[in-house]
Amino acid sequence: MDDADPAAGRPRPGPPGSPSPAQVRRWRRRLAGEREAARIYRELARLRRNEEREILLGLADAEDRHVAHWERLLGDDAGRPARGGGWRTRTMVVLARTLGWIVVLALLQRAESRPLYEHDSDAPASMAADERIHSEVVRGLAARGRARMSGTLRAAVFGANDGLVSNIALVLGVIGGGASGSAVLLTGLSGLLAGALSMAAGEYVSVSSQRELLAAAAPDDTARESLPALDVDANELALLYRARGMSADDARRRAAAVLAGGPAGREPAGAAGSGAAPGGATGSGPAGADVVGSAAGAALSSFLSFATGAVIPVLPFAAGMAGAGAVVVAAVLTGAALMLTGAVVGLLSGIRPLRRALRQFAIGAGAAAVTYLLGLAFGATVG
Structure with missing residues (x-):
């Protein structure tokens, strides 16, 4: 040097x-x-x-x-x-x-x-x-x-994780009970379809209900039409603003400004804000609906992501494998997929991906181990 x-x-x-x-x-x-x-x-x-x-x-x-x-x-x-x-x-x-x-x-x-x-x-x-x-x-x-992307992302990530955990647990449970390879395949595919449909239906109902709640809470634009007819000395406009979250003093000042806003009885520019206006939201949909996302989109995303996760434990049996080899391949593929979904969640959340990946793997492995042991116990009892 x-x-x-x-x-x-x-x-x-x-x-x-x-x-x-x-x-x-x-x-x-x-x-x-x-x-x-x-x-x-x-x-x-x-x-x-x-x-x-x-x-x-x-x-x-x-x-x-x-x-x-x-x-x-x-x-x-x-x-x-x-x-x-x-x-x-x-x-x-x-x-x-x-x-x-x-x-x-x-x-x-x-x-x-x-x-x-x-x-x-x-x-x-x-x-x-x-x-x-x-x-x-x-x-x-x-x-x-x-x-x-909160609505569809949440449905996709949790749908994939649920598909992985539920189907590997189901598959190992029936394997522990002594089911044949064809029975394991049928059980896994049935679990995939039933779970994916259930997830999609639940997601559709959840998002639809949330959008309906937002729509019910949105102010009615037609309330503006009543402003010109209000009694200046005795009216409930201030109560409306207080119900929308304003303090008593601010509500009185806002009501006075609105009533002094001219013959049309419209709010002066800048008077509306934070849902406090009688007309409140004036758009194509309720406030917050864009964050909640589409019910159909969330349902489709949930169905596809659950099915994608749930098919992984079934792949070796669908390929004709059987016995311990199929179980090992299914466990390895599912474990890798669980760690991948955990790492993605950690990455998007700003948390160390490895920690989330290991946590996701531990949860899935624990669920699969419990159902496998239960399968062994019931299989021995029935036998």
Whole structure:
């Protein structure tokens, strides 16, 4: 090495006041990380539109400020950025295009939440503060994505997990009871169809009921027509605002402003808000319905995801396998699928994927073990 002292076996110290080789290496790592972060945000901005694109470009600009800091410290040692981006940039773009925007946001949220500069004396306090804010900005973008896909995502993830757990437990239960391979296959397919239909019906009823509750709570637009006829000195308009959640004083002020709003009796601009207006929601559907999602979409997603999960324990028996080999293959496939669904839930929730994957595996394995032992017990009793 050029900086090594052959006699001492240690890096040769530079001129007084110059950074040590270890510092230079650390600064280079910091610089490379910030360059990569700025590049990732810019590449992701190409895939988004409108406000989300502007937010991502703003984060990229902030990362460029951090890049400039490390380049000033390194001087000629900074080097030129890699052309075309590193593997992290390419991976993030591929994930965004294949697995979806929310997966990338979850990964970025975890990366930004690490206290990178909290105890770094070479980084100003403003950089540590920037990183904390970046984490919250990404968290906000992720929250938007989760809200947009909350209904169908919830149905899909939990449907797949229920299909895996219920059918592996059912299959191992009848195996423990001594059922033949054909009986196991029939039981597994019956469990798949019955469970998928039940999940779809339950999801449809649940989402439909939730939308109906939201519609029932939405204010009636026709209440505005009564405003001109109200007695200015004695009316219940303030009570309406209080029922919508306003304080007594605010309700009285709002009612007075509405009644003074002109001959048409309409609310002045800006008077409506937070469901407090007599007309309240004025749109094609009740407030919050977009977050709840479509009942038919949730039902279809639940049916398909449950069936996808439930078919996995049946695959080796459908392929003609039997005996211990089929049981082992079914258990391995189901365990891997359980860990995958757990990891996805953890990733989307901003929690360590491995911890969620192991928890999901433990739950499924526990359920399967219990039903298998029960099958053994009942099989021995019947026999």
